[in-house]
Structure formats: structure tokens, C-alpha cells
Amino acid sequence: MALRRSAIFFINLNMKKSELRKKYLEKRMSLSDEEIFQQSEEIFRNFIGYFKPLPEQKVHIFIPIHKFREINTRFFIDYFFSRNIKVFVPKVVDTKLISVEIFKDTIFEYNQWNISEPVSNEDSGISDFDYIITPLLYGDGCGNRIGYGKGFYDRFFENISAKSKKIGVNYFNPDEIIDDVREEDVPLDYLVTPTEVLSFFNNGLE
Template identity: 30%
Template sequence: MTYHLDPRQTLRRQLRQARRSLSADEQRNAAQALVIRTTKHFLDQQAQSPNKVALYLSNDGEISPHLLCEYFWQQDIAIYLPVIQDKQLVFARYVPETEWQSNVYGIQEPTTTEHIAGADLDIVFLPLVGFDSNGGRLGMGGGFYDRTFANKKVDKAPQLIGLAHDCQEVKSLPIEGWDVPLQAIITPKQCIIV
């Protein structure tokens, strides 16, 4: 009997393998280039500086936003991290003394029960598995960001900005009706404004 994989699952597997195959030096260099690209080519173009920004803890070869976090702290911008709650995401304030717990996927989350909704953020920098130049995003498949921002209007806060390695770009993604589009994608080598 022959089994056919969903094209999105096949693409997800290939792109996850590509980012996981990057060496520690390549990951470190990518994180350094990402903070430069984000601050010089994206944030400097913003009409006003953000006050509340969401990041993520990198996992499974995702590009690390840890240097962006340091930059935002230096600018006195509040940092929030996603916390899974009822199949959606809420966001917990991240400070140096944050205490951690593992979620159902083994990813660390802040233990605080003080959360804000995604709509209360100015920018959400989110991980992705794949992206295209039209703002399409292929995530890990859990749908947490899509459910959280399902009712978001494109011109309303927060801005949804995907962060990725350049090896995660594809010509065109198979997009579904529930996929929430991004306003920009930032990689070490490019900043795509949609």
C-alpha cells in the first residue's frame, strides 16, 4: 500500500532538516546578522518605536532572536514570550529573573500567570519553518499563531514579522484559508516587506 504525504508536511520536513543542518557557527553568525538586519532595515523604518514586543525561544534549528532581545532590553522595550493556553497563545513578560516550565512540546515558557493578549503587543516576531516573498508562512503545524491572530486586521497591531534563515525560503507556499499572513519576513540577508 502506498501512502502519500501532504505536500505541506513534506515541505515542512525538508525545511526543518535544512535549518537543523546549520552548524553552531552558522547559527551564531545568522543571529548576529539578524539583529543588524532587523534594527537597520526594519525598525529604523518604523513610524514609532514599539513598546511591547514578542519574541520566542529558539527550538529545532530556528534562528535565535536572543540578540534582538538584548537590543530591546537596551532600548527599554518590554519583551514578551508566547505561552500556550487553550490551543492559542497568550504572552508573558520576559525579564532576566523569569522562572521557567516546559510546555507539552518540551519548550520552555515563563511560569507567571500574568499574561497579555496578542492584540496588546506592537510587534510579534515569530518563528517559521518556511516562507515566500508574498508573506506566506509555513509553521510547525500546530496552528497556535494562526488561531491566536485569526481575527487580526492587516493594518492593525500587532505587526506579525517572521524570522528565518535564508535556507527556509521557497518560491511559493501552499497557503490555506486559516494561514495568517505576515507583514514582513526578516532573514540574515534580507528584509521582505509585504
């Protein structure tokens, strides 16, 4: 999988977060189950092909919210378990996003938002993840991301090692730039789509 350096000239339209959130949620909800499965697998293969994670590395990865048609991360998690890669997933406890280590026999339950989470509330305390595979509704060609507007990941990113690679995954390529980025918004380091891997270091101009 070749890496593309993202740069400003790849962007052709500026849009507000609210507009992009609505547009890309509608596009995602229109995907069929087969499309979600196939594109999730392609994203997984692009991630593995480029980053080549190793045994004993630490990966923080989300459990998909099925009603929002999120990317199927089971491909990733099964691969990580089979390669002895440590897996951590997010859980919201008292308005804070913590990181819980999971294993093949970890018990999950649905929270009040019908999101699958591990039963355990034990925060791993890990801050030096090798990879943080990050959910988003849209990511632009400058590394900016749009989530659901709660800011959980921006606050989570503030407390992790600068060496941790923040990697967004999305079905769609970055065709618009987010016009109303805030100072507290933390950009991604990479974006993986079904067709490519993009790097955002120095806006791809290094």
C-alpha cells in the same frame, strides 16, 4: 538595511506545505552551531537596522526551541531589555497561545515538549504589539508561512491589532511558493533573513 518589495515573479517553484516543511527542517538541522549563531546575529542586525524599535514599544517574540535549531532570539531580547522595550513571549495554556510579559529576572521552566516558557500563566491581554517576531520553518515570497502545523500563531494573529507588524524570521530566502495555502492561514507583513528584509504589502506591488 534596504527593504525589498516581494512580488510573485521572485518565485520559481510551487510546493506543498508537507514537502516544504520536510525540506527546510532538514536544511535547518544541517546548520552548525556556529552558522546558527552567525545567521541569527545577521537576522537581528537586519531587523534592528530596518525597524529601529523605540523605548516603550511592545514586542512579542518567541523563545527558540533548541532541538529544532530555531533562530537564537537572545540577541533581540537582550537588546530590547537594554533599550527599555517591553518584551512578551508566547506560552501555550489549555491549547491556547497566550502572551506573557517577561523581565530580566523572569523565571523560566521547560514544559512537556521541552520548550522553555515563563513559569507565570498570566496573559498580558495585550493586542496592540508594535512587532510580533514570528517563528517559522519556511516563509515564501508572498508572505505565507509554514510552522509546525499546530495553528497556534494563526489563531493568535486573529486577536491582535491590525497595526501590529507580523514579522517572520528565517535562515533561508523564499525560493518556492507555498501551493496549498488555506483561507485561515494568516500571512506575514515582513520576512527578515540574514541577507534582506522583504515586505509583503500588496505583494510588493505598491
